[in-house]
Amino acid sequence: MQLIESLVGAIARHSPAGAAWLQTEGSRFPQAFAAAGRTLGRDEISVEDCPIPWPRTGADEVGRAALVLGAVAVLPPDQHVTFVRDLLRRGEVRERHAVLRVLAGLPEPVRFLDLAIDAFRTNVQSVFEALACDNAYPARYFTSAQFAQLVIKALLTGAPVGRIHELSSRIDAELVRMVEAYASERRAAGRPVPEDAKLILQ
């Protein structure tokens, strides 16, 4: 199933009126993207048969992701990166969640790597988690060094490391060294080592 169909289907199951709104207003992109929170609500919903990992998220995020896919589909490919960059720069927190969640489902996702790295640095915790947790993007496109930074940051900020997509297949010697060093720093300071460190050190 296409990603956009999965997302729209999730909205339709939650609220037929919301799906009708997406259908009619979806082409007025900037207004619809901003208004999705008010029209679709923030109830957490599930997306079924989704081609990319998608946890339960607010209906507004699911709807916004569908809107982004629709808008990108009608833009010339050379404008995609600028378009997504503006959404991340000018977005509210919940708008940014939606864009980061759908990144791996956009055409030629590797083009958005710089944007994903930038989003990972800015580190509003919920925005960071939208990229780090239950999201295929880092595992598929981050270099080993970038992926290691993501995992360490998740440990430092208390994000659920177990929800990093394909974590076990991306663990390498350098990541293990960094997590061991972090654990050592915590012990030296008399502070507890996060439980999630075991997910890398085992």
Add this chain to the structure above:
Amino acid sequence: MKLCDPHIHMTSRTTDDYQAMAAAGIAMVVEPAFWLGQPRTHVGTFEDYFLSLLGWERFRASQFGIRHYCTMGMNPREANDPALVDGVLALLPGYLEKDGVVAVGEIGYDDMTPAEDKCFAAQLELAKAHGLPALIHLPHRDKKRGCERTLALVKEVGFAPERTIVDHNTEETLPMTLASGCWAGHSIYPQTKMDEPRMVALVQQYGAERILVNSAADWGVSDVLKVPKTRDAMRAAGITDATLAKIFWDNPITFFAQSGRLLPADVASALTVDQRQLHEGNSVLRGQTPRVD
């Protein structure tokens, strides 16, 4: 009794202020976009300011259990800078659609120049186009004349008075503001604008209908607790709790709910505080134990 401060510039205040406000019962604030105490020199700095109202400041307020809404607009003083006006007016439509933006404001007159006329009218049209109410600042110099011109412009543009707050009223402007059908804001200040005993007298004379009270606290000498202090002065003067609840909670909610961006049900419950949250990698805490409700 839950309190709302419907006009306060929290970006210029400290976390001590947030703590004191929350302790005094302030559960919600509306932060109008305004100037910075000195003129901006680039359009881009407006954009970062608008983003900080939607992002960092809303997050910061939430860490103290205070719901933060904002209004977006080009303030009257900077409306006189031709290098900025067109750029900021072009920027606004994108921000007027965002969640939590409950009015266009603060707009209005400062010196009452032709440039201000134009920017003021253009922003009332933007408010119409985006389905938002308007928050209008009365000038502090030549205020009575400014109020007359403000009400005339609102009428000329055909902007609905019931969707308009005319703010910073005094004894001399309140009768005409109320007669126009607009809502009337009052900024309680340590020395200037309006004070508590005068505000008590105004409510005794005019009642509570379409009356709002705010601190308009900013980076100048001002007091973030003027809303609870004025409530206390009214109570001491024998004004009933039902009237106080109307002025200090129901009225601002009713007015800003007209935006469709603030649902009365959203603000009915207390905000859950989780100070473990970070914003842009910054916590409001500096080593304290986070408060988690």
